[in-house]
Amino acid sequence: MTSEANGIAADSGAQERPRLKFKIDVDIVVVGAGLAGLTAAREAARMGASVILLESRRVGWNASGNNLGTVMPGYSVPVEEIIERVGFEDTRDLWKMSEEGVDYVRAAASDAAMPLTDGVLEVSNVDAGEQLIRRLQMLGSDFGSDVEGWQVDRVRESLKTRRYFHAIHFPKALSIDGRQYVHGLAALAEKAGVRIFENTPVLRVDPNGVRKRVYTPDVMLRCSDIILAGNVHIGAPAQRLHGTMMPTWRYAALTGPLGEDLAEAMTYRGAVTDSDGVDQFRIVDGDRLLWMSRETTWQGDASRHARSARSRIATIFPQLGKPEISEAWSGVYGQTVHGMPQVGQLRKGMWVISGFGRQGLNTSAMAGQLVARSILWGDDRWRLFSPFELVWAGGTAGRVAGQAFLSFSRKKSAAMGLLSRVRERSQARAVARERAREIRLAKAKARVEADRERAAAAMQRPNENS
Numbered sequence: 001m002t003s004e005a006n007g008i009a010a011d012s013g014a015q016e017r018p019r020l021k022f023k024i025d026v027d028i029v030v031v032g033a034g035l036a037g038l039t040a041a042r043e044a045a046r047m048g049a050s051v052i053l054l055e056s057r058r059v060g061w062n063a064s065g066n067n068l069g070t071v072m073p074g075y076s077v078p079v080e081e082i083i084e085r086v087g088f089e090d091t092r093d094l095w096k097m098s099e100e101g102v103d104y105v106r107a108a109a110s111d112a113a114m115p116l117t118d119g120v121l122e123v124s125n126v127d128a129g130e131q132l133i134r135r136l137q138m139l140g141s142d143f144g145s146d147v148e149g150w151q152v153d154r155v156r157e158s159l160k161t162r163r164y165f166h167a168i169h170f171p172k173a174l175s176i177d178g179r180q181y182v183h184g185l186a187a188l189a190e191k192a193g194v195r196i197f198e199n200t201p202v203l204r205v206d207p208n209g210v211r212k213r214v215y216t217p218d219v220m221l222r223c224s225d226i227i228l229a230g231n232v233h234i235g236a237p238a239q240r241l242h243g244t245m246m247p248t249w250r251y252a253a254l255t256g257p258l259g260e261d262l263a264e265a266m267t268y269r270g271a272v273t274d275s276d277g278v279d280q281f282r283i284v285d286g287d288r289l290l291w292m293s294r295e296t297t298w299q300g301d302a303s304r305h306a307r308s309a310r311s312r313i314a315t316i317f318p319q320l321g322k323p324e325i326s327e328a329w330s331g332v333y334g335q336t337v338h339g340m341p342q343v344g345q346l347r348k349g350m351w352v353i354s355g356f357g358r359q360g361l362n363t364s365a366m367a368g369q370l371v372a373r374s375i376l377w378g379d380d381r382w383r384l385f386s387p388f389e390l391v392w393a394g395g396t397a398g399r400v401a402g403q404a405f406l407s408f409s410r411k412k413s414a415a416m417g418l419l420s421r422v423r424e425r426s427q428a429r430a431v432a433r434e435r436a437r438e439i440r441l442a443k444a445k446a447r448v449e450a451d452r453e454r455a456a457a458a459m460q461r462p463n464e465n466s
């Protein structure tokens with residue numbers, strides 16, 4: 001079965017909610033019922049605000065209800081790039097905040113009585129031990145993060161593939177059922193007092209004045225603060241914002257049962273992600289593989305990508321062959337030019353939480369909580385995101401360039417991986433050659449020794465005779 005992200009998984013816990021048809025004045029209106037909007041709405045309500053959440057379609061219909069559920073610290077961009085942009089100290093604070101996002105999801109999943117699996121393993125496609133040590137040093141010692149370095153042998157004991165080398169293990173990261181979490185979060189938001197309306201698109205906002213106006217097809221609302229959490233679908237209410245995100249589709253696939261073969265190929269039970277952000281996978285339902293790899297800047301057919309997931313699985317775990325795919329789906333997220341999310345105040349009372357990219361579970365949780373605290377408690381840590389301005393993503397040309405960049409990074413990652421494996425093989429050959437040379441030398445030395453002893457014995461014999 002294949003599906004685009006336009007439906008809700010049958011068993012996802014989704015429920016229908018009404019469209020807004022009556023006028024209402026509240027403290028906060030949140031636009032968009034994905035992970036970001038739901039978290040912000042829930043937190044604001046928990047702090048005592050009256051909150052309305054407006055969703056143009058259904059809760060979690062897009063990325064938020066179709067993700068893989070891997071929750072780990074960090075952002076969609078490598079930490080080194082963040083340091084280059086804002087310096088070490090601010091990067092450390094941003095990293096800490098990204099960890100708060102992980103803690104938030106863990107707590108919310110537990111409040112919603114959802115099962116979770118501990119640990120995420122970030123495996124390296126290349127043999128770069130020094131790089132790993134540097135990264136471990138930075139995350140562990142400098143940022144105080146809970147991380148463990150895994151040597152190649154340990155990685156290959158847990159994942160039977162020669163594709164991966166070293167790894168960083170995040171024991172406090174986790175995975176959840178990504179297609180159910182958003183609905184659990186919606187239930188928690190409602191429990192906190194949030195009123196959610198579906199099929200209610202926000203067509204326009206008027207941010208002027210103390211009481212702002214929000215226009216929907218049937219009614220106009222007034223509020224003190226508006227939180228825009230619409231991701232790439234925000235459209236008319238924030239055209240400028242809309243242009244700052246490059247829509248990026250990601251594809252996921254679930255295999256049929258793989259039985260013992262999978263248990264032999266993979267003993268690690270947490271989520272695995274490669275350091276280039278290309279492949280991400282984990283075991284679900286005991287013996288199925290949940291896999292995500294490709295990204296495109298145009299919406300593609302999920303069933304076509306199911307075929308590419310099969311090939312990818314066969315490439316990484318040849319012992320599994322090309323497994324049958326029982327379900328495939330996709331979702332779209334906004335990728336900003338600098339890769340960091342958009343978090344903060346656009347003007348007085350107008351807030352944005354958007355552009356979470358491929359790592360949206362921890363970051364949307366962090367941003368939702370942060371903006372609620374900013375509005376109600378005056379927390380101004382959102383300013384740490386100010387250097388990551390709203391940069392136009394380049395429209396159609398930007399998407400063409402983005403696609404070229406994605407293909408280039410995939411090819412570059414594949415080439416670097418190949419290089420490492422070739423190096424590893426030639427290193428193994430060199431070790432074997434060296435061993436053979438040592439054996440040859442030892443034999444030659446033994447022969448010389450034996451000759452010498454024979455010669456000495458021969459020299460002694462005439463003396464003995466004399």
Ligand SMILES: Cc1cc2nc3c(=O)[nH]c(=O)nc-3n(C[C@H](O)[C@H](O)[C@H](O)COP(=O)(O)OP(=O)(O)OC[C@H]3O[C@@H](n4cnc5c(N)ncnc54)[C@H](O)[C@@H]3O)c2cc1C
Nearest residue numbers: 032034035036056064067068069070202230234331360361
């Ligand atoms: C296949 C896939 C797998 C992923 N896996 C992971 C993963 O394992 N780990 C991870 O960290 N991240 C993952 N992500 C990324 C993560 O899912 C996203 O970054 C995150 O869900 C984005 O949340 P959001 O609330 O910003 O956006 P969305 O989920 O898009 O929600 C925004 C909502 O706003 C609504 N909206 C927009 N405009 C309006 C309007 N004008 N009026 C009313 N409503 C509006 C939309 O209808 C939508 O429902 C994955 C993404 C995909 C697609």
